[in-house]
Amino acid sequence: MCDSDASYDGIFCFAVRSTGIFCRPSCSARTPKRENLRFFPDAASAAAAGFRACKRCQPERTPSAPPEWIGRLLRHLEERPAPPRAEDLCNAGIAPARARRWFRRYYGMSFRAFCEGHAMSKALDALQKGNSLDHTAAEAGFTSLSGFRDAFKRVFAQPPGAADDLECVRLRWVETPLGPMVAGASDAGVCQLSFLGESDIDAELRGLRDGLGCAVLPGRHPFLDQLQTELETYFAGQLQQFTLPLHQPGTAFQQAVWSALQAIPFGATCSYRDIATAVGRPGATRAVGTTNGRNRIAIVIPCHRVINAGGALGGYGGGLERKRWLLRHEAATASAAASAPAPSTAAAAP
Ligand SMILES: [Zn+2]
Numbered sequence: 001m002c003d004s005d006a007s008y009d010g011i012f013c014f015a016v017r018s019t020g021i022f023c024r025p026s027c028s029a030r031t032p033k034r035e036n037l038r039f040f041p042d043a044a045s046a047a048a049a050g051f052r053a054c055k056r057c058q059p060e061r062t063p064s065a066p067p068e069w070i071g072r073l074l075r076h077l078e079e080r081p082a083p084p085r086a087e088d089l090c091n092a093g094i095a096p097a098r099a100r101r102w103f104r105r106y107y108g109m110s111f112r113a114f115c116e117g118h119a120m121s122k123a124l125d126a127l128q129k130g131n132s133l134d135h136t137a138a139e140a141g142f143t144s145l146s147g148f149r150d151a152f153k154r155v156f157a158q159p160p161g162a163a164d165d166l167e168c169v170r171l172r173w174v175e176t177p178l179g180p181m182v183a184g185a186s187d188a189g190v191c192q193l194s195f196l197g198e199s200d201i202d203a204e205l206r207g208l209r210d211g212l213g214c215a216v217l218p219g220r221h222p223f224l225d226q227l228q229t230e231l232e233t234y235f236a237g238q239l240q241q242f243t244l245p246l247h248q249p250g251t252a253f254q255q256a257v258w259s260a261l262q263a264i265p266f267g268a269t270c271s272y273r274d275i276a277t278a279v280g281r282p283g284a285t286r287a288v289g290t291t292n293g294r295n296r297i298a299i300v301i302p303c304h305r306v307i308n309a310g311g312a313l314g315g316y317g318g319g320l321e322r323k324r325w326l327l328r329h330e331a332a333t334a335s336a337a338a339s340a341p342a343p344s345t346a347a348a349a350p
Contacts, residue, residue: 013040013059015051022046027057042179045321066173066180069094070102083115083141106180107173107218108201114218120155121170121219123148127163136160156215169212170219171205174228177235178322181298184208184216185223189245193227193297195318208296211249227300234299237333240266242300250294253279257291264305267334269327271309293317299326 015022015038022040023029040046043053043060053060072092076084086096096111103111119140126136137148152160156168169184169191182201184192192208209216226244233239248258256279263278264270276288288306295303298318304326308314316323 013043013046014038015040015046015049020051021054022051022059023054024057024059027054027059029054029056041319044178044325048321066102066106066175070106073099077115077118080141083112083119106196108182108205116151117155117217118219120152120215121168121217123152123160124156124163124166124168125219127160128166133160155217167212167214168219169208169214169216170221170224171216172218172220172224172228174231176231178318178325181231183224183227185221185227186212186214186247187221189247190223190227190297190300191247193300195298195322211296212247231299235329237329237336240330240333240337244300246297246300248295248297248301250291253281253284253287254291254294256280257288258295258301261292261295261301261303261306264302266302267330269305269307272306272314273309275306289315305330 013022014025017036017038022043038046038049038051040049047053047060069092073084073089073094076092084092089096089099100111103109103114107114109117123136123140126139127133133145133148137145140148140151142148142151149160152158156162156166158166167186167188169186171182171184171192173196174181174183178195180196181193182196182204183190191212192204194204205216223244230239230242230244234242250258257275260275260278272285272288272292273282275292276282276284279288281287292303292306293315295301295317298304304316304318304323306314307327313320313323
């Protein structure tokens with residue numbers, strides 16, 4: 001552990017064995033000896049290992065939320081899509097090296113690629129709404145039309161004139177009680193929801209791009225707004241059934257397995273063998289396990305509800321701690337809903 005550094009906040013926690021307390025990396029209260037430290041991917045796993053949260057830096061609050069200056073940067077990008085220059089960052093009190101490091105680790109792309117992707121995502125929206133090429137290029141921060149055309153073609157593999165027919169996945173990073181997740185949606189539906197930290201985000205986004213054959217960019221989409229709302233309601237224990245359109249291409253077998261996962265009732269679990277039987281391939285337990293692992297839309301397609309026939313948790317792309325948490329959360333939500341007094345229609349009766 002070297003200097004306190006807020007740019008690592010949200011990427012890991014450290015715990016001090018001698019005191020039993022865990023902190024954010026930026027905490028100024030502690031300068032422990034290295035051999036005395038343990039590192040955890042998030043506050044939940046540090047707490048699960050028996051450490052208490054530091055009162056000064058409160059690492060358990062909104063686990064892994066991006067630091068405040070990231071929020072400022074994102075708002076800046078919303079208003080002015082052209083990437084800020086290094087001196088703009090310095091003026092805003094943000095060390096460019098720190099921004100670069102954070103974006104690479106948290107967003108799986110360079111700061112520059114993030115800004116350009118964001119600008120191109122807005123440009124595609126503008127063109128599809130019928131805005132002029134000149135205006136759109138200027139809004140995206142280009143001083144020449146040919147520069148814009150080249151950049152557009154690099155991102156979408158098509159010229160701006162083809163904008164109307166272009167498909168694009170928009171990405172958003174969402175905070176949850178289990179840590180940050182990356183969500184993606186195209187006009188066809190939600191196509192990505194996965195935990196950061198457990199998987200290689202680079203590879204994940206590459207897989208999405210190759211699988212759907214279109215550009216994958218940070219940006220906005222109404223399905224992402226809806227997903228965020230439904231996720232918040234889910235984590236608050238007030239939603240059992242997501243209503244979003246989903247878009248996950250796959251073979252007939254994969255589609256059958258993913259549909260079978262969605263049919264597992266909230267609060268319940270079943271085995272890989274149950275799913276194999278449900279899709280009419282009772283011998284295909286192993287293939288079911290593989291297909292389960294290929295699910296890109298965690299939580300909404302509830303692959304966490306499949307456990308081993310013997311009752312052991314089995315595997316989970318988001319890590320077993322999260323799987324355990326989700327199953328407990330759903331069981332508690334379901335039993336609270338079952339014991340709550342039924343919405344009273346009797347009150348209106350005489
Ligand atoms: Zn602390």
